[in-house]
């Protein structure tokens with residue numbers, strides 16, 4: 600492997616840890632997945648696709664890579680799901696403490712357990728925006744609490760978890776699920792205000808966990824468990840842009856790319872989605888400085904949880 604590999608082949612001057620605003624961690628872990636294996640090859644397929652992507656974002660009129668993206672070496676701990684979660688927790692926390700915008704590419708969804716734990720320790724009143732076809736709320740699955748089917752159990756206990764795009768779950772998960780904060784795909788299909796309804800549930804600091812199987816299999820077939828009835832590309836981007844504009848997104852992960860050598864469009868979608876999210880992050884930051892500098896910044900106030908609801912009581 601090329602020693603000096605950078606994200607998307609960007610020049611080394613934009614990939615140095617010291618100056619990069621963003622750090623990209625890769626966790627090629629796929630030990631607990633139940634159906635189609637292959638999420639361990641996700642990060643490599645994502646990076647390959649990124650290297651073939653044009654780096655000017657038309658919509659935001661920006662070249663976000665110039666803010667610097669540092670690619671770290673793989674987190675390859677896989678002796679047990681628990682050890683992997685610990686290793687991810689350690690690495691993520693390390694880079695948050697270096698004041699970086701930390702992003703993670705999986706791997707199966709269990710990698711998010713350690714990630715969310717680290718963000719929850721570092722940011723007050725954290726919301727986790729979980730975009731997924733699956734609820735992932737089992738306390739334990741196949742003998743481990745660090746199974747992919749348990750990815751959001753701890754987040755549901757410790758953070759303000761808001762789930763979007765859900766269309767497959769076990770009946771036992773209805774017992775722990777907070778129904779006000781779950782947006783089922785069949786309801787979203789008939790609610791033109793779902794995006795604003797989701798954002799109303801989010802506190803100031805938001806971590807986004809994006810399972811690619813949230814997307815419709817017609818645009819994202821290369822994932823472990825493709826479920827019909829998912830999100831489409833432009834509604835996903837519109838929604839993410841709103842979230843990045845109206846809340847302080849503190850980091851995100853993208854998981855469950857299960858590459859198929861015959862089908863490259865999924866890899867490319869994952870690559871574009873990552874770059875779009877970074878473009879929204881850093882172009883909304885410019886807007887913040889220009890437009891909100893004299894504002895009270897109420898939406899970023901960490902004490903504002905449920906404020907909108909209270910006003911109307």
Ligand SMILES: [Mn+2]
Pocket residue numbers: 708731732733810812813855
């Ligand atoms: Mn899923």
